[in-house]
Every structure is written in structure tokens, then in C-alpha cells.
Amino acid sequence: MEIELRKNAVKRIRSGNPLLVMDDLMIELTTFPKKWITFVDQQKKYVAAGYLGKQNKGIGWILDREQRIIDVQFLTERFQQALQRRRAYFNDAATTAFRLFNGEGDGIGGLTIDYYDGFLVLSWYNETIYDLSEAIITALNQVCPHKGMVEKIRFKSERQESRWLSGEKPAEPFIIQENGVNYAVYLDEGYMTGIFLDQREVRNRLIEGLAAGQKVLNMFSYTGAFSVAAAIGGASETTSVDLAQRSLPKTAEQFEVNGIPLDNQKIVVMDTFEYFRYAARKGLTYDVIILDPPSFARNKKKTFSVLKDYGRLIEQGVELLNRSGKLIVSTNAANFPIQKFKQVVEASLKEKDTTYQLVEEYRLPPDFAAVDQLAESNYLKVLFYDVKKKNNGDE
Template sequence: MEIKVTQQAAKRIRRGYPLLQKQDLLDRIKENQWLDFVDKQGNLVAKGYLGVQNNGVGWCLTTKDRPLDHAFFVELFFKARQRRQECYQEKQTDAFRLLNGAGDHLGGVTIDKYADFAVVSWYNETLYNKQDEIMAAFKEVFPEIKGIYEKLRFHTEQTQSRLLWGMSAPEPLYIKENNINYAVYLNEGLMTGIFLDQREVRKLFAEGFAQGQDVLNMFSYTGAFSVAAAAGGANTTINVDLAKRSLKKTQEQFLANQIPLSSQTIHVMDTFAYFKYAQKKQLTFDCIILDPPSFARNKKKVFRVAKDYGELIESSVAILKDQGVIMASSNAANVTSKKFQNMIEKALQNENVGYKLIKKFRLPQDFVVDAAYPAGDYLKVYFYQIKKD
């Protein structure tokens, strides 16, 4: 089946841009269809599908005139595996991304490796409906995978998480990253317990970036940054997260690495409430880690990175030691790296402190980004050293 796209869309697609928006389509058509996208003259522009997700209505998978069949997906997975040969050779880490959606030319799905298991995340129903064919190709290229879990990240009445194929993973499953153990749960909702895109940042801490320092980890989730910092010689860590599960989950991560809990504090409370508490108690820190979700809500406040990140920076300055470091991180795709950096520095200027950008990170190599689709390069991590006196 064919559908016509605008002249502008055709130009973008031929340059390699894979994502389609509603306004790119000249014909009205139902979603959940695999299609040939053609220009006004009827010439093939790309092959792909329509499937609504939060950032568009469809994806182009190839500009070549070839069937999107088993052989196509096998070739696609084979190329994805080749791009990650260094990851396979790294013996200190056994958890990384195997397929990064549009970065590997299959927009709408990601696949992560956790030791001998895989987690596939589907972002729209169209691609999900082709899962049998896609997973058959995946298993052919990645025969070492013993079990596959799936996460449905689109609106559906179906169960969001389940074992799709093969062996069940132990709970917890212990993965290894930079020679540190992390406990993950592959079938507890949409989350697993660790964000694999922050691997290189955690490595910095594991190698001693915060050695001998007091570290405050805000929005700490399961405390992965703190575990890396403690393994790298941090003096103390304080972990703050509003979710009740964070207490037990964070303790579990420290214990998995024989790190004494006596030097680690875990607060189940609102981040902004903790800032006030720390100021009142005159607590100060050498390093403050800020890695909030793009959007968060509690009973009193709604937090959005694009609107409220500056408040986090200003609150951090008040409880940071002179020459201390703020690690500012965001995975908000709607905030460019330039905008994010400007937000941070404007907040620091509001606090009348000196600052120096000392380190920055983007996505690790397994989170492949296609140069034609820069929106896929969503992670931004900046380390600022702050001069207060």
C-alpha cells in the first residue's frame, strides 16, 4: 500500500531523517499499517509504517525498494550487533543496549541486554503487532540470549510487562557494570532498576571522582550513582527519592557490593523538601547529583525539566561546599543541550557564584545516534565546579 508525503517530507526522508509527523502525509489513512511512502509523482521515497507514539506518527526504515521481511530484520540486527563489538569484548560490563530504535534504523523499539537476558520496549502498536517476525530475526542474530522480556510503552489494555520468550530471569538478576554489581528486576513494570545510558557517568564515579567526598544524590531511584561513588571511595552518600521502594532497592544495591550501609543514608522524601531540611540543619556536600525525570508530580508540586531545572540548581548551590561540584543531568528530548546548559548557567548567575564546566557526557556508544536524527541524542550530563567565596 502507498501513501503520499509532502515535498518537504520527501526531501528530509531522502537525507536520512526517519520520523514522520501527521502534517507530512498528503493522504488520510489509518495507522497500524506497513506502507510505501511516495512523493507526489509516485516515486518511492521510503518503506516503513504508520504507528502513533509520543513523538510522531510513523517511521521510515529504508529508502531502498526491498521487502521488510525476515531477511531485512536479520540484516538490521546483524549490523546493530557489529556496532557493539567493543561492548561484547568489555569483560567488566554485561549490560548494554543492543538496538537503539532510530539510531539503528528501526524506530519504535529498543532492546537492552541484561547479562543473558534481553528487554524489548515497544513504543507503538504497529511495530508490536509485527513482534513475532522481528523477534525471530533477533533470536537468530543473538542466539546467546536465554530469555526475552517485553515492555509495552504505548496505551494498551494489555499487561505492560511480561516474559515474551525463553527462560525466566532470577529476581533479582545481578548484572555487572564497570565491575560493580547491580540488582535488576526484569518484570517489575516498565522499570528495571537501572538506566543503562548513564554507564559512562557511573564509571567516572567508580574510578574515584568523588573519593573522600560527601555525595548527595537527588532523585536517587535505586542509588546506582551512589553505589558507584561509594565503590570509588566516597566518604558518605545521601540518597533522596520520593518513591517508597527506593529505601529497600537502594540498600539492596549497596549490599550487592559489600558496601557498609553505615556510611549511606536513604531518605524517602520530596527533593525540594530535603533541600530545605539540609539548609535548616546546615548540611553541606562536596558533590550533588541531579538526575530528575523529565516530568514528576507530588501532592504539592509538578516538576518539568524545561521549566523548573533552574530551581534545582539554585537550591543545590545553597548546600554545596566551596569548590564543590554539581552534576546536572537530563534525558528530556525536548530540551536541547544548548538550552539545558543555558538554564544551568543562568541559575548559577542568579546565585552570584563562579562556575566552571569541568566534564560533560552524552549517550554511550551502544546508544547509537543517527546523525540524520539528532533528536535521538537526548542525554545531557554536565559537571560544574562552583566557587562560592
């Protein structure tokens, strides 16, 4: 099947951008064909091949610009290339979980594959790539030996969100390692496994002792992976705060699988802004505060959006920071550009009458391959600030 593209789309695709949006097509489609498509210019000349499938990023992806047939052999080569790029991870005994294939960054938008010590977790982000999955899984099986495979359906569907595909399920919790630290994961428990692999480098800085001897507050803590890393790195005390009831047993488990007593590790189930108020009333302060909120969250009648509310989050967080401290701020919102993110953070720090210095910055680690020509492909932004509150006429 051939579909004609508009001039601007042809130019953008030829420059290396793999994302298709609705305005790129010369025809209007109400449904998308569940097949590979050849895209041509207005002279009917070949531009690229790929597919159409609606997801949060546009309506489709380009896979080929060299007039190759997209078949099992083509897909096998893509997976071979991805595995070759990650050879260092396979050879690292201290890290047994990483991103094996990262969608458009590795040449097949709409699909990610994570490696958990021999097990594969496939995530499908639109209906079309899921319907084309037979060839993809055939190619993957030829290239990457594994103990088992589970899939996650990350688009609107009546299918169950997590389904075991092959191999025997491991006993859970399944323990993986990252930079020598143990993490308990659950491969077939909804969308999330218990750890966000894209934050590996940030956790490693905490393991290295960034917060040694200091009190750490980890907000939106999920299963407490940052807190565990900080404790391993010598933090004197950690406090993990998350609204989800499951966060308490899940976080306790992460400490337990590392043999860390819970005496100096506090786990609080509470709304973030409620905790800010609670801590202020109790006079609690911290040396390091980690803010890693979801892009969007709803709590009863309240909603949180990083684009709208991150500034308020910074301002209330700073209230709990000691006179001199560190603020680690993070967002995975693809529609929040890095410069805009910095502006929001620093405007809030100025509003709180602080002096500050951006000392470290992290984006996606190498296994989360991104596309330079598609800014939102490199979605993760993590900033480390040294912050000092002005007081009594300080300059």
C-alpha cells in the same frame, strides 16, 4: 500500501531523518494501518518504506530508502549490524548489560532491546510496531542466542506493561555487572529494571574516583546507582534522596550486592525540594551534588517539569554545595536541546552569585546509537560543573 508525502517531508527523509510527523502526509488518516508502508513523492516515485504508529516522537518511522522489502531477512540484517557494532561489549567481562538495539539509531524506530547478561528486554513504543512484532522476534531469534526474553509495552494499552516471552526467568534480584560493579536488576517488574543503562559513562567517572574522599548528595536517586558508583570510587559519604518508598530497600540492596556497609550511606525517602529545605535547616552541605530528575513528575498537587523547574532545582541545590564543589546535572528530556539546557543551568549559577566552569560533558554512550539528522534522538545530556561560591568580596 502507498502513501504520498509532501515535498518538505521528502527532502527531510532523503537527508537522513527517519521521523514522520502528521504534516508529512498528503492524506489525513484517523487510524494507522498495521502494516509496512511505501512512501512516495508527488510524482509517485519511491522515497522510502516504513510504518505509521503514533508515539511521543511523531507518527511513524522510516526503515528503508533503497526499495527493499521489509521482511524477516531485512530485519535480520539490521540486528546483525547492531550486534556487530556492539562486539566490544560482548567481549567485556566487566560489563554484562548494555543497549543491544536502539530504535531509530539502529534503523527501526519504536523498538529498543537491552541485553542483561544473556537475557533480552524488548520495549515497544507504539501499537503498530507491536503488531508487526512476530517478524521482528523471528529475526532476532535467528541472530542473537539468549537465555530468555521479556517485553515492555510503552504505549497506552490495556495489555500488561511487562510480559515474559520466552526462556526461564532468572532468580531475582538478577545481578549484572557494569565496569566491574554489581547492580541488582528485576527484568519483569514493570517498565524499569533498576538501572538506567544510558548513564554508564557517568557512573564510570564516579567509579574512577571523581568524588573520592568527598560527601555526595544524589537527588532523584531511584535505586542509588550513582551513589553506589561514588562509594566504590572512594566517596566518604553518600546521601540518596528519592520520593518513592521503594527507593529505600532498592538502594540498600545495591550497596549490599557490592559488600558496602550502609554506615556511611544515607538513604532518604523525601520530596527533593522538601529535602533541600530540611538540609538547609540542619546545616548539611556536600562536595558533589548529582541532579538527575525525571522529565516530568507529579507529587500530590505538585508537578515538576525539567523545562519549567530545572532552574529552581539548580538554585536550591547550590545552597547545599560547599564553598567549592562539583555539580553534576542531567536530563533525558528529548525536547530540551543541549544549548538551552546549558543556558538554564548557567543562568541559575549566575543567579546564585557563583563562578563556575563546565569541565565535562556526556551524551549517549556508543551502544545507544543516535541519528545525527534527528537532534532529539541523542536525548541524554549530562554536564559536570566545578562551582565556587563568591564570598567576602571574592572575585
